[in-house]
Amino acid sequence: MLSKKNIKEIRNQFPILKEKIYDKSLIYLDNAATTHKPKNVIESSNFFYSKINSNVHRSMHFLSKKATISIENVRKKVKKFICAKHDSEIIFTKGTTESINLIAYSIRNFINQGDEILISHMEHHSNIVPWQNICDLQKSILKIIPINNNGIIDLNKFESLISERTKIVSVCHISNVLGIINPIEYIINKAHELGAWVLIDGAQAVSHLCLNMQKLNVDFYVFSGHKMYGPTGIGILYGKKNILKRINPYQFGGEMIKNVDFKKTTFSSIPFKFEAGTPNIEGIFSLGEAINFIKKIGLKNINCYEKELVKYAIKKLNELDNIYIYGKSNKIYTKSSIISFNLNKLHCFDIGSILDRLGIAVRTGYLCAQPLMNFFNVNGMIRISFSIYNTFEEIDYLFNSLIKAIKMLKYYE
Numbered sequence: 085m086l087s088k089k090n091i092k093e094i095r096n097q098f099p100i101l102k103e104k105i106y107d108k109s110l111i112y113l114d115n116a117a118t119t120h121k122p123k124n125v126i127e128s129s130n131f132f133y134s135k136i137n138s139n140v141h142r143s144m145h146f147l148s149k150k151a152t153i154s155i156e157n158v159r160k161k162v163k164k165f166i167c168a169k170h171d172s173e174i175i176f177t178k179g180t181t182e183s184i185n186l187i188a189y190s191i192r193n194f195i196n197q198g199d200e201i202l203i204s205h206m207e208h209h210s211n212i213v214p215w216q217n218i219c220d221l222q223k224s225i226l227k228i229i230p231i232n233n234n235g236i237i238d239l240n241k242f243e244s245l246i247s248e249r250t251k252i253v254s255v256c257h258i259s260n261v262l263g264i265i266n267p268i269e270y271i272i273n274k275a276h277e278l279g280a281w282v283l284i285d286g287a288q289a290v291s292h293l294c295l296n297m298q299k300l301n302v303d304f305y306v307f308s309g310h311k312m313y314g315p316t317g318i319g320i321l322y323g324k325k326n327i328l329k330r331i332n333p334y335q336f337g338g339e340m341i342k343n344v345d346f347k348k349t350t351f352s353s354i355p356f357k358f359e360a361g362t363p364n365i366e367g368i369f370s371l372g373e374a375i376n377f378i379k380k381i382g383l384k385n386i387n388c389y390e391k392e393l394v395k396y397a398i399k400k401l402n403e404l405d406n407i408y409i410y411g412k413s414n415k416i417y418t419k420s421s422i423i424s425f426n427l428n429k430l431h432c433f434d435i436g437s438i439l440d441r442l443g444i445a446v447r448t449g450y451l452c453a454q455p456l457m458n459f460f461n462v463n464g465m466i467r468i469s470f471s472i473y474n475t476f477e478e479i480d481y482l483f484n485s486l487i488k489a490i491k492m493l494k495y496y497e
């Protein structure tokens with residue numbers, strides 16, 4: 085397990101952690117929304133524009149070749165990071181949302197009237213709305229896999245919902261609200277038995293768990309750079325080679341074509357078929373540095389440390405009267421570094437504003453998952469989410485601040 089000294093060294097790599105918030109030290113517990121960036125990522129942006137900047141894949145000149153090689157090396161790095169089989173299975177997008185939209189629209193022709201798309205009740209809006217739109221366009225049917233009161237996917241109901249009519253199952257690896265790790269291996273195998281494709285929304289998993297695309301045997305896996313210590317505006321779509329070859333491009337224009345003629349245009353091969361226009365070259369370059377950062381610490385170490393943080397935080401939070409923590413894990417479902425809760429009738433926004441004044445950044449509200457809020461019959465939740473730079477002392481400070489907030493709000497009640 086990483087020592088206090090290790091964590092201190094890691095924290096030193098994040099300049100923003102030294103910022104003062106209303107004269108208080110920053111306690112950043114909103115990592116599920118976006119993580120901060122270590123120095124090597126921040127500096128890589130400067131390095132890119134100072135040393136490499138040029139457009140990619142187009143010209144023969146020195147810098148263009150250098151830029152092209154740089155981003156193709158990141159493609160290889162991502163491939164290795166998630167244990168994909170081929171470089172061409174890695175597609176650069178602007179984030180999880182774009183990756184899901186890309187797949188939804190690219191497989192549209194495979195979805196006919198009356199076909200079914202399965203998602204779960206705990207999805208982020210970006211894994212709901214694109215599918216609703218595809219269902220409208222194709223006259224297909226969106227089915228929702230129910231969850232139980234502990235926020236766990238009901239696998240029996242999943243089995244009764246999935247059928248030969250199901251064309252794709254799209255669920256999150258880890259819920260951005262509940263932090264529960266879904267049994268995606270089981271879901272993938274079951275879907276494949278019935279001939280359905282599976283997309284896994286890995287936005288909350290990629291910086292916490294070791295991933296292996298080949299072992300998972302998943303058809304599509306998507307995530308964002310900014311939740312894994314990288315920049316905003318860059319994300320990944322992993323897709324199985326033989327499927328990517330068969331499905332349509334999502335956007336059309338430069339970079340994605342082989343031959344353009346007014347009579348007939350032919351498309352480039354994968355992955356370029358899905359990367360129309362000038363990509364976020366600097367973002368891709370810096371994503372490579374974010375992966376270097378994670379690899380240097382090691383995902384096993386990260387996972388181990390964050391698990392201890394979560395265990396400690398849950399223990400402390402449970403000492404508070406009238407707290408309700410959403411999403412209880414059991415044997416097959418474990419909890420990742422996200423905890424969402426409410427304090428009896430106190431409004432999450434009131435708690436959030438007081439915590440903010442004390443220097444603590446948490447997320448409050450719908451958490452981009454309104455159907456899940458409706459399921460639990462609440463107007464919002466308070467979410468804390470950890471990453472590798474958080475500490476046990478920060479959890480103690482949060483605990484004491486929550487006690488303060490509760491007292492204040494009770495007083496004014």
Ligand SMILES: *Cc1c(COP(=O)(O)O)cnc(C)c1O
Nearest residue numbers: 179180181208210260287288308
């Ligand atoms: C953040 C998040 C998304 C959306 O990611 P963007 O980077 O905003 O595109 C989708 N799903 C989950 C589970 C998320 O946590």
